[in-house]
Amino acid sequence: MADILIIEDNPANMRLSAMLLMAAGHSVMRATNAEDGMRVARIRHPALILMDIQLPGIDGLAATALLKRDPTTAAIPIIAVTSYGDVTGQGMSRGAGCDAYIPKPLHYRALYDAVDALLTPAVAPAPVA
Ligand code: MN
Numbered sequence: 001m002a003d004i005l006i007i008e009d010n011p012a013n014m015r016l017s018a019m020l021l022m023a024a025g026h027s028v029m030r031a032t033n034a035e036d037g038m039r040v041a042r043i044r045h046p047a048l049i050l051m052d053i054q055l056p057g058i059d060g061l062a063a064t065a066l067l068k069r070d071p072t073t074a075a076i077p078i079i080a081v082t083s084y085g086d087v088t089g090q091g092m093s094r095g096a097g098c099d100a101y102i103p104k105p106l107h108y109r110a111l112y113d114a115v116d117a118l119l120t121p122a123v124a125p126a127p128v129a
Contacts, residue, residue: 001025002047002119007037007063008081009055013106017050017081020108021115034063041073048118050111051098053082061096068097077118081106 004026008014018028029046031037034055041049049067053060060080067073079100080093093101100114 001027002115003027003029003044004048004050004115005029005031005037005040005044005046006050007031007034007055007060008050008052009033010052013052013081013104016106017111020106020111021050024112024115026115034058034060038063038067038073041067041076042070045073046076048115049076049078050115051078051080053080053093061092061098064093064096064098079111079114079118 004021006014006017006028008017009032014030014032018030021028029040029044031040034057051060051064055063064078064080067076067078077099078097079102080098081102081104082093083104099118102110102114
């Protein structure tokens, strides 16, 4: 179980992503554009970000590059979500610093596999010296 930030401007895709992640026991934060998403990431420090690539204003690849350059957010894994059939999508996503890539339409198995692969087990509290 983890806090996951979804950055997605399409309401139907947002609903589906949130539903699938919550069904897997995660808690979800939502942003509908990159600016809001980056703000939430800096303040709330999600365990993972699900990043739509096509966003109004700053797109998901540019936002990923900014988050990966910012020391406060650089360690947060980012899964890029981009249109099915976008042959350049995967390479561009990696180039921007995305940790994984899944195509739209979103398939639950691809989503869960990518999320599980990137979430690290919770760190046990440090013993009190
Ligand atoms: Mn979009």
